[in-house]
Amino acid sequence: MVLKAVILIGGPNTGTGFRPLTLDVPKPLFPIAGHPMIYHLIESCSQVEGLDEVLLIGSYQSDEQELKNFVSSVRKEFHLNVRYYQEFAQLGTAGGIYHFRDQILSNEPEAFFVLNSDICGEFPLTEMLQFHREKRQGADYHHKEVYTMLATEATRQQSHNYGCIVNRKETGEVMHYVEKPETFVSTSINCGVYLFSQHIFQHLSSAFKDKQSRPNFESKLPPTYRDESISLEKDLLMELAGTDKLFVYHTDSFWSQIKSAAGTIYANRNYLKIYRHKRPERLRSNTDHGPQIIGDVWIHSSAEVHPTATIGPNVSISKGAVIGAGARIKESLILESAHVHDHACILHSIIGRDSTVGAYTRVEGTPNDPNPDKPFSKMEVKGLFNSNGQLNPSITIIGSRVQVPSEIVVLNTIVLPHKDISGSEMNKIIL
């Protein structure tokens, strides 16, 4: 039986909390643990037996060179039919699925996964599929319309930032679903991973028609120009809850959203940890003539790291980067062709493409990790500024092609691409 996956990659106007990292690379292609964010999702899909096609749906231009290069490289690496479909406008989380229904339904797949792209984790897709099949074929649910969604546990306080699920304990049937509720609903939250069968298009079609038939008081546009966007969470899941068709598969494995730039450092650490257990060959280990490696570190084979540098834990160094003598790097991402000069120290920071950090300079950010003392706690979704208009302390981001001079300190600062810094900076955005 054919299985497929759809990854919702958004477009230039989504994922704005991720700026300035997305100013020169589409968010889904931002590298984490050495690979673009969506590479990890495609790798998880490639491990599901029978899954041979992945459709990326978004509103990036289809001639976007990095996206084209990425698609052709993952096709080869995973032997999967990976294709990109561009929405004519931003169609919402379910609008693109509805619009490209013919492409999704070609070859009559038994079912298809849908994954948000701004998530990271260890996705139990095979287990989810098995659960889904049991629900569909079990005595009580023979040939029934069944949809499955992945859920995890959050803290009571943080749950209202997510889609909250109330389900029957014994069967997993979703009784109630609310997207980002104002009052407490449940600590069981939506992970943005679903398994649908073709029947879902009947529901999407009704959601679409319903939306089209509503008078559009705001825009007063004729029907043909009406908003064609459909929200998977609001127009579909909320409607399916309580209908005996939607089920939840719970996971306790690592899962997180990647909403902010700080989320990439956290995701990097966790993907490197997954490598340690599942793909240790991807991690760099200590050698007689190499740099000192502490904990989990990924270094591209073309990067030059001086043997006297100390790297780690939780660092990824991209293609063509150069790290000088005595440099110290910890909990950071060094992007393509960046140059960290001798004895510089980089902590909890991202150094952008083609940027340089001068000798003896210290670039440091403040981690924004989930509270380790609270079980199920997730990263806080914080804005850039607090209620007094001050910048919330977070990781330091040096945008692409920035020259950071020697012997200065840059702390909790965001530097936009192509900007110059003349001296030490703290708690600033340099525009």
Ligand code: GTP
């Ligand atoms: P926010 O907290 O408001 O960001 O909500 P959310 O976590 O539910 O995320 P959101 O609904 O914005 O996006 C979920 C996923 O869908 C992300 O991977 C987005 O890139 C993707 N997405 C969002 N809008 C669109 C869209 O119009 N088209 C496509 N193809 N993908 C989208």
